[in-house]
Amino acid sequence: MGFDFAHFVELIPDINTAFLQTIYMITISLVIAVVIGLPIGILLYITDKGLIWENRLVQNVLGFVVNMVRSVPFIILLVALLPLTDAIVKTTIGPTAASVSLSVAAIPFFARIVETALREIDKGVIEAAIAAGATPWMIIKDVLLLEAKSGIISGITLTLISLIGFSAMAGTVGGGGIGDLAIRFGYYRYDNTIMIATVLILIILVQVIQILGDFIAKVVDKR
């Protein structure tokens, strides 16, 4: 059974709904990942040895938590976090519920990316800022975030694409989305039309995000 165009047209409303659900989930998760993951990434960096807020304890505890969350397979995290999800959004099914687990997975992921981007900065630039009498806040805002801007934007692209992958599993909790459609209809029901259509949509979506992300990262970089 190949691609059946008539069947595809019939399924357009379903694909449309799934597409919007995917966008909904990854947007919420990305915003939360950036809002919480960025400060964590900065903290991971500045508490390291020889940096502006060297602090072994904070560094180790934070590093441990981040690694722990990252080591749990997403499908397990999704189920394990059901009580938390229920407490936050008062439901355990649907795209909103799935967004909670997606966010929890994306926060440490993005935090590590931010940390890595910050490590790329020449330490001399930070030192020159210290020598100039800059406040710690100025160093974070005007040196660290500014110099790592391009790397952080690439990190957002990476996080967004990973989130699309993770969101395929959101179907487990009735989250919906394109990935879920591909698995339930395409894979379990041997519906090649929907399988091909959804995979194509995902390919296009990922390509568009990557190209856009690379473009923005390049435009903002003044090096």
Added chain:
Amino acid sequence: MIEIQNLSKIYNTKNGVVKGVDDVTLSIQKGEIYGIVGYSGAGKSSLLRCINLLERPSTGHLTVDGTDLTSLKGEPLRLARLKIGMIFQHFYLISQKTVFENIAFALKAAKVPSKEITKRVESLLDMVGLSDKRDVYPSQLSGGQKQRVAIARALANNPKVLLCDEATSALDPTTTKSILNLLKKINEELDITVVLITHEMNVVKEICHRMAIMQDGRVIEEGAVYKIFSNPKTALAKEFIASVVSFDIPESIVRSCTGPIVKVTFRGKVAGEGVISDTLQQFNLKGNFLHCSIEYIQEMPLGIFVMELKGEKKEIQKALDYIEHRDAQVEVLRDGI
């Protein structure tokens, strides 16, 4: 202006304890340009970085403009650093900020109101000769221009002291010269004390008033630049001087000389008095110049002549006595054959 007393900086490395700076005592006067020379690993960079506490000294005292810096940390230390400018070998400008924003950054650290920032940055750019580069990013500047921006940033808050960490080592000779002239101008016009470290003796010769030579974390020779150039005491000092003023004579030339080879050094005013020509006229001798140069250090001439003297042994001795009598220093490099 800067008093360093028994300062040591100890690093704990994998291979044990390393003394980066070992019991250094130095006094740097207000308004002078002070050079610290040494090979890499001599501890000069560590010493310089201790002055603004980028590295905290392990032991010893340090006062800058009467303030004991080692007792400060946090906010008071930050405020003290506003009065100590620093520039680096690799400039370390913020690559994502324009020239204007880079300099404004230092002023923001001092909480200067934004209206004044514009005026101040413009006058600083004028001073370093980069007014036309105001809104350009560092990547579009040459090395010398980047260093000028770094200098403007370092001077933004009217510091008392400017620390220069190998500031010209990444620049070509012409640019080095222009940066050194700028530092000299800053020192003279703004009365800023400049401390610079370098491995290039030429830099010291160009602009420093006094200098120290460091080896293995210690200061092994210290004093006025002219004095060290004209009368170096340690082997290392001689080596550094030889890198600027070289008196190597090819072996084949030395072998072809029969008379004694002498080196005559004139310091200060005598260098201009024609002692050598007087000597050669008064005594029945022939002088064969192998090397001669007059260096100007702090606008004072330092003349060094290496020559072979041909004539009677007695006559040569009399001539050498005469030269010494005229306040020049004579050193016999090789006796006659």
